[in-house]
Amino acid sequence: MPGRARVAATLISAVLAVTVAGCAGPSEAEPDGPSAEPEWSYVSGDGQTYTADEVPERIIAEAYAAKVLMEFGITPVAIWASSPIAEDVGLQGADFTGIEVIGQEWGKIDVAAAAELAPDLIVGDWWPVEEAYSGFEAGVEDTSRRLADLAPVVGASQGDSIVSLIEGYADLAASLGADPEAIAQSRTTFEAAVTDFEAANEENPGVSALAISPWDTNYAIAVPAYAPELLDFQRWGLDVIVPDTPDPDFPYWETLSMETADRYQPDLILFDDRNHPGNEEILAEAPISAEIAAFAAGQTTTWPAYWVHTYGDYAAELTRLAEVIRATDASVGE
Amino acid sequence: MSTTRVAPPSSVARRSGRALGLLPAALVLLVLVLISVGLGSRDVAPADVWQALIGSTDRADATVIREMRMPRTLIALVVGAALALGGTILQGLARNPLADPGVLGINAGAALAVVAGALVFGAMPASAAVWFAFAGAALATVAVYTIAAVGREGATPVKLALAGAAATALCGSFSSAILLADPDALNELRMWQVGALAGRYYPVLVQLAPYFAVGIVAALFTGRALNLLSLGDELASTLGLRIDRTRGVLFAIVALLCGAATAACGPIVFVGLMIPHLARLITGPDYRWILAYSTVLGPVLLLGSDILGRVLLPTAEVPVGVVVGVLGAPVFVLLVRFRRIVTI
Numbered sequence: 001m002p003g004r005a006r007v008a009a010t011l012i013s014a015v016l017a018v019t020v021a022g023c024a025g026p027s028e029a030e031p032d033g034p035s036a037e038p039e040w041s042y043v044s045g046d047g048q049t050y051t052a053d054e055v056p057e058r059i060i061a062e063a064y065a066a067k068v069l070m071e072f073g074i075t076p077v078a079i080w081a082s083s084p085i086a087e088d089v090g091l092q093g094a095d096f097t098g099i100e101v102i103g104q105e106w107g108k109i110d111v112a113a114a115a116e117l118a119p120d121l122i123v124g125d126w127w128p129v130e131e132a133y134s135g136f137e138a139g140v141e142d143t144s145r146r147l148a149d150l151a152p153v154v155g156a157s158q159g160d161s162i163v164s165l166i167e168g169y170a171d172l173a174a175s176l177g178a179d180p181e182a183i184a185q186s187r188t189t190f191e192a193a194v195t196d197f198e199a200a201n202e203e204n205p206g207v208s209a210l211a212i213s214p215w216d217t218n219y220a221i222a223v224p225a226y227a228p229e230l231l232d233f234q235r236w237g238l239d240v241i242v243p244d245t246p247d248p249d250f251p252y253w254e255t256l257s258m259e260t261a262d263r264y265q266p267d268l269i270l271f272d273d274r275n276h277p278g279n280e281e282i283l284a285e286a287p288i289s290a291e292i293a294a295f296a297a298g299q300t301t302t303w304p305a306y307w308v309h310t311y312g313d314y315a316a317e318l319t320r321l322a323e324v325i326r327a328t329d330a331s332v333g334e
Numbered sequence: 335m336s337t338t339r340v341a342p343p344s345s346v347a348r349r350s351g352r353a354l355g356l357l358p359a360a361l362v363l364l365v366l367v368l369i370s371v372g373l374g375s376r377d378v379a380p381a382d383v384w385q386a387l388i389g390s391t392d393r394a395d396a397t398v399i400r401e402m403r404m405p406r407t408l409i410a411l412v413v414g415a416a417l418a419l420g421g422t423i424l425q426g427l428a429r430n431p432l433a434d435p436g437v438l439g440i441n442a443g444a445a446l447a448v449v450a451g452a453l454v455f456g457a458m459p460a461s462a463a464v465w466f467a468f469a470g471a472a473l474a475t476v477a478v479y480t481i482a483a484v485g486r487e488g489a490t491p492v493k494l495a496l497a498g499a500a501a502t503a504l505c506g507s508f509s510s511a512i513l514l515a516d517p518d519a520l521n522e523l524r525m526w527q528v529g530a531l532a533g534r535y536y537p538v539l540v541q542l543a544p545y546f547a548v549g550i551v552a553a554l555f556t557g558r559a560l561n562l563l564s565l566g567d568e569l570a571s572t573l574g575l576r577i578d579r580t581r582g583v584l585f586a587i588v589a590l591l592c593g594a595a596t597a598a599c600g601p602i603v604f605v606g607l608m609i610p611h612l613a614r615l616i617t618g619p620d621y622r623w624i625l626a627y628s629t630v631l632g633p634v635l636l637l638g639s640d641i642l643g644r645v646l647l648p649t650a651e652v653p654v655g656v657v658v659g660v661l662g663a664p665v666f667v668l669l670v671r672f673r674r675i676v677t678i
Contacts, residue, residue: 287535
């Protein structure tokens, strides 16, 4: 199965990376030098190996990272989110009871509250394009960035697959003492969902999908190269349409006007689930929607846009989408 | 009617001149309508636009022309007329050259009421939103006049404009705050709030058509009353005008026009300011003619601004409210600066 092969390949490469990095010499976060065998080490998203004499226990994590660590059995002492937690579709189902919240607005983290918690480790995604961890990107307030003064910052790298992101966190969780069984179980459930998703595409071949987010009078189409879950869908057999001309200054999307929204004719429309159903209502009001065959035929659903961090969420979404794909008439689009 | 009674001997020639002057204005409007229907982000050849209008072409082109560009154009026509007429009546009513439903905060009040209504009751169709707009327009009018009337000299034009500007800023801030607090639920209002014709389709026009029809027709019959009011309350009352009742009716018509216009495409400033002055420049002081010209010139300004907004930037549209604001601001400054040359 390509899905399993992918997971296996990711695992192997992760192991190799740890080994290579381990041989590479002294690490950045370990001032005591290479002589002592560190109790804890982790190859972080930025490619560097972080070590510590004791396994970090007091963790402050960005909410998405916290969700995946918690799925693997590691609970942080505090979290921060980039928007109100209750409204974030990516944080539904997470139980943050008893965990201190030190930020619910992008770029704003209460560093004083964080300092009082005396963290051993700060966790957030690594963004390769921006070369920064979540919470430390360009535009974040300087006072919030001082969070990095409290403890080393680590996290899995955003890349071209959600699987490698989750596996990066699985490694981190394992290094922090998570039960390998729990991780393996979560992975097994997920792999079954991937198999089901691939089966759906084999049973009903030729379904093309367009991932969109209509807003105001615009019809924004997601560019898969910047949406790891869409790249995953492509790997697992779904024909996610790649738009021809991404916006020059923000290549995550190709933004069409409503007047030209019928340019691409997929069999299935995937609405950005972060602002659904509002985005679908905007499209429904625009008369051009009648000219988008998939929309007119009611062949629409949502896709988990830019937020999946856990095997649990991913498995649920893939299972749901597999059913939608099976029910999609592949002759609707062009 | 006073102006004809005291008119110079050349009045017959002048009157026919004024009537003829409407013709080129109407022609300009017609050209703008054609441009508006023909111009958009989707490339449709002029011949195909015509085919789409008479209904014999590629389905998608026809949908864009008939169901997206046509309603947008028609909404620009009725909103332009409503705002220009509202401004004309306000200026005559208040004998204030700076009066404009946008400047006096009436549109912003209507908009705030619509946004607040949507916050409490959820997204609603234009036919429901318009009632909030009426209430907001009326409340803003009363509030602005009350504030401006404080002080010895009463509600002077500049004090009214200042109170209106304050009300506009205040209502605008509250509207923005509400929209920011609940961006998903109020998605649709985000663009509307700056004044936009884009994204407004037939349902908006159909639902608001009765209010526009009543408002515009009623406004066209206010010329005599406005002419009498322009003579001063005392003389007007001597000539048989019931001042208070007339004022009440006129304010109600303004609220109707501005409420409907704001419900249709958000708070738009300056149309009601510029157009009556332009009309007065062409016609002289007779309100019956000013109203007639406003009905044609208001749509010319709004539709022209909308078209300008579509072509100004290579990638995105500039909302019509912004274009009108940029065009109107210098006119407003000139009117304040040289107020003495503009007498009402």
